[in-house]
Amino acid sequence: MEPLKIVIAGPVGAGKSTIIRTLSETEVVDTDAFASEDIGKKTTTVAMDYGTLHLGDQLLYLFGTPGQDRFDFMWDVLSEGALGLLLLIRGDRPEDFVPARRLLDYITSRHSIPYVLGVTRQDQPPVWEPEEVAVFFGVPAERVVGLNAKDPRSAIGPLLRLLELLIENK
Amino acid sequence: MAIFGNLNHMSLDDLLPFISSRDGALELFNLKRLPQITLFFQKGKLICVYQGNKPVDALQARSIIGELIDARKGGFEFMPKAKPKSCPEALNWPVDRLLISITTTSDEFAQLADRFPHPETVFKLAKDTAPDDTRLADFWKQTHEYLKKGTSAQSLAGRLGMPLDHTRFYLLKLQQLGAVTAVRNSQEKPSTKRTGAAARLLKSLKKHFFGEDGAWSH
Numbered sequence: 001m002e003p004l005k006i007v008i009a010g011p012v013g014a015g016k017s018t019i020i021r022t023l024s025e026t027e028v029v030d031t032d033a034f035a036s037e038d039i040g041k042k043t044t045t046v047a048m049d050y051g052t053l054h055l056g057d058q059l060l061y062l063f064g065t066p067g068q069d070r071f072d073f074m075w076d077v078l079s080e081g082a083l084g085l086l087l088l089i090r091g092d093r094p095e096d097f098v099p100a101r102r103l104l105d106y107i108t109s110r111h112s113i114p115y116v117l118g119v120t121r122q123d124q125p126p127v128w129e130p131e132e133v134a135v136f137f138g139v140p141a142e143r144v145v146g147l148n149a150k151d152p153r154s155a156i157g158p159l160l161r162l163l164e165l166l167i168e169n170k
Numbered sequence: 171m172a173i174f175g176n177l178n179h180m181s182l183d184d185l186l187p188f189i190s191s192r193d194g195a196l197e198l199f200n201l202k203r204l205p206q207i208t209l210f211f212q213k214g215k216l217i218c219v220y221q222g223n224k225p226v227d228a229l230q231a232r233s234i235i236g237e238l239i240d241a242r243k244g245g246f247e248f249m250p251k252a253k254p255k256s257c258p259e260a261l262n263w264p265v266d267r268l269l270i271s272i273t274t275t276s277d278e279f280a281q282l283a284d285r286f287p288h289p290e291t292v293f294k295l296a297k298d299t300a301p302d303d304t305r306l307a308d309f310w311k312q313t314h315e316y317l318k319k320g321t322s323a324q325s326l327a328g329r330l331g332m333p334l335d336h337t338r339f340y341l342l343k344l345q346q347l348g349a350v351t352a353v354r355n356s357q358e359k360p361s362t363k364r365t366g367a368a369a370r371l372l373k374s375l376k377k378h379f380f381g382e383d384g385a386w387s388h
Binding site for chain 2: 002004053055056058060069072083084098099102104105106108109110111112113114138152153156159160163164166167169
C-alpha cells in the first residue's frame with residue numbers, strides 16, 4: 001500500500017517536533033541545531049523532523065517543517081502530494097498567530113491540501129481556545145482542535161479531525 | 171534662481187513644501203532604484219509624474235513618491251514654469267496633503283513590513299466594492315480583474331511595474347479590510363482515491379490509539 005504523508009507546520013516553538021516524537025513509533029529523525037538568534041529556545045529544526053507510524057499495511061509519514069521563513073522552500077517540497085496539513089500554534093503565544101496565518105495562507109493557496117489547526121498548551125491556561133483561534137484565523141471552527149502535544153491520545157486528535165473532514169469532503 | 175542639490179543632503183519631504191508654492195518641474199536623476207523622475211507642480215498641487223519620458227498613473231505615482239521620500243541618493247533640479255507635454259490623467263494632489271499621506275503610509279509600511287504576505291501567496295477578491303481609502307482604491311481599481319481570478323503580490327508587481335514590497339503592503343491592507351482573502355485550494359474536491367485512503371487511515375489510527383472500539387470523542 002502506498003505510504004501516506006502528513007505535513008506538520010507552524011511557527012518556531014509551536015511543538016512540531018514534540019508532537020512527532022509523541023506520535024511516532026520509530027526513532028524520530030530530527031535536524032535540530034543550536035539557534036543562532038533569540039527564538040525563545042536553545043535549539044530549532046533547520047531542515048525537517050520525520051517520524052513514522054505503521055498501521056497494519058499502511059505506513060504513515062509525519063513530516064515537520066522548519067518554522068523560519070528562510071526555509072519556505074521546504075514548505076513546498078513537503079506539501080507536494082501530502083494527504084493533509086496540520087498547522088500547529090501555541091495557544092499561549094498570540095504573537096505567533098499572524099506569522100502562522102501567513103504560513104497557512106501561503107501553503108493552502110499554492111497546494112491543494114486539506115488542513116486543520118492544532119492549538120497546543122490547552123492543558124496550561126491561560127490559553128486561547130480553539131473557537132477563539134478559528135475566529136482570528138477566519139477558518140471554520142470545525143477546522144481547529146485543541147491538544148496537548150505530549151499526550152498521544154490528545155496529540156492524535158487534530159489528525160483524526162483532518163481525516164474526518166477529508167472524508168466528508170468539507 | 172537655481173534650485174538643485176542632492177537627496178543625500180535634502181530629502182524630498184524637506185524639499186516639497188518649498189517647491190510646492192512654485193509652478194514648474196522637479197527633475198530627479200541618478201536615483202538608486204528608479205530611472206529619471208519628473209514631478210510637475212501647479213498652484214500648490216502635484217499635477218503629473220513622469221517616469222523617463224512617460225506619464226504614470228495615480229497608483230504608480232504614489233509608489234514612486236513613496237520611494238522618493240526614502241531615497242537618499244540622487245540629484246534634483248527644479249525647472250520653473252516647465253509643463254508636461256501630455257498628462258492623460260491629471261493628479262491634482264495638494265502637496266501638503268500628499269506629504270501627510272505619504273509619510274503616514276511610509277510609517278505604516280515600516281511598521282507592517284514583517285507581516286507582509288509571502289510574495290507567492292495567492293489572493294482573491296472577497297468583496298466586489300472598492301475600499302474608501304484613496305490609496306487602496308487606486309490599487310484595487312488596477313488589480314481587481316486579476317484578483318477576481320486569483321493572483322499574488324509577485325505577479326502583480328510584475329504586471330503593474332511596482333516594487334514587490336508595495337504590492338505586498340497593499341494586499342495586506344486589503345486583507346485586513348476583508349476585501350481580499352487567501353485562496354484555499356483545500357476547498358477543491360479530493361479524489362475518491364484520497365478519500366478512500368483517508369477512511370482507511372482514520373479507522374487504523376482510532377484502533378491504534380483508542381483500542382478496538384476506536385472511541386474518540388471531540
